[in-house]
Amino acid sequence: MGAAVRREVRAVLQVLLGAAVLHISLFSELYLRYVRKALRPYLVATGVLLVLIGLVSAVCVVRDLWRGGQHDDDHGHAHAHHGHAHGGSRIAWLLTLPVLGIFLIAPDALGAYTAQRSVDTTVKPAGAGGFPPLAATDPLPLRLADFDALALWDSNASLKGRRVELTGFATPKKDGGWYLARLTISCCAADAQTSKVEIRGVGAPPSGAWVRIVGIWQPDGPPGQGGALPVLAAQQLTGTSEPGDPYE
Incomplete structure (x- = not known):
């Protein structure tokens, strides 16, 4: 039995x-x-x-x-x-x-708690420096990971002067200010990597709040070098709901 x-x-x-x-x-x-x-x-x-x-x-x-x-x-x-x-x-x-x-x-999907406790894991993409031309759309919608890659590694500075639109969730910086963040997965949530963009010019939403931001890339260093920081000078911030697929 x-x-x-x-x-x-x-x-x-x-x-x-x-x-x-x-x-x-x-x-x-x-x-x-x-x-x-x-x-x-x-x-x-x-x-x-x-x-x-x-x-x-x-x-x-x-x-x-x-x-x-x-x-x-x-x-x-x-x-x-x-x-x-x-x-x-x-x-x-x-x-x-x-x-x-x-x-x-x-x-809940992984979000602000995970992003706040991780570093920016944007890595140099294969063939960096040879990015395809950007669409003429204004503002230009971009994945957060793509914005980071262009800001950090595009030696042609194709983002310069372009208005871009990014979607992600807010996460605070340790020394004040805030990031717009998004998690990227290759297979499953266990391998999630964090993309972050420092937002300047607008106040921080509540941690974890999903927002859509339009702004202009503000380089803090020469593109193509690790010292360049992904920074966005925000012009417009709009609250939005969490996407059906929260990961990029």
């Missing part, structure tokens, strides 16, 4: 975990708080597989229980083993709580 109970818990966990994966990837966009959009088909396939495995396991457990389960000839040993398994199964059932939490609680 103890073995059957353990298998039952395992089957329930597999079904619940698979259903949770399907819930966040197939019926909502919560998965974007964990992984990139391109991984959605793999999440759906994983969720379906987990549910199927759990259902097959559950059918096997029910079949064994219907046939009378497994018996131990040593009744004293069986009784002790049953008590141990029963206590272990109660603990195992607690493992369902985190899975159920996915259905009941929508987790």
Whole structure:
């Protein structure tokens, strides 16, 4: 009986975990708080597989229980083993709580807390100095990571005098002032990298608030050198809601 109970818990966990994966990837966009959009088909396939495995396991457990389960000839040993398994199964059932939490609680994406405790991780892109021409749009919408790369490494200073539009969340500087920040992921939230732009000319919104800013790049050093700082002289600040995909 103890073995059957353990298998039952395992089957329930597999079904619940698979259903949770399907819930966040197939019926909502919560998965974007964990992984990139391109991984959605793999999440759906994983969720379906987990549910199927759990259902097959559950059918096997029910079949064994219907046939009378497994018996131990040593009744004293069986009784002790049953008590141990029963206590272990109660603990195992607690493992369902985190899975159920996915259905009941929508987790927040990484944000200001992470960005405030990380350094600017903008790295020199491959072929830096040979950036493609920028569109003539005014203001020019840019990803925060792209703005950082251009500000730090574009030796042609193509941002000079251009009005750009950036979207991100506010995070305070340790020595006063604030950054506009955004997190970039290659695969999942665990590998998130932080892009930051120092904002000057407007007061800081509350930490974590999402805003859209129009402004002009203010170089603090010659482009193409690590001493150049990504700074934006803000002309306009507008509050906005968190994007469906919070990562770049």
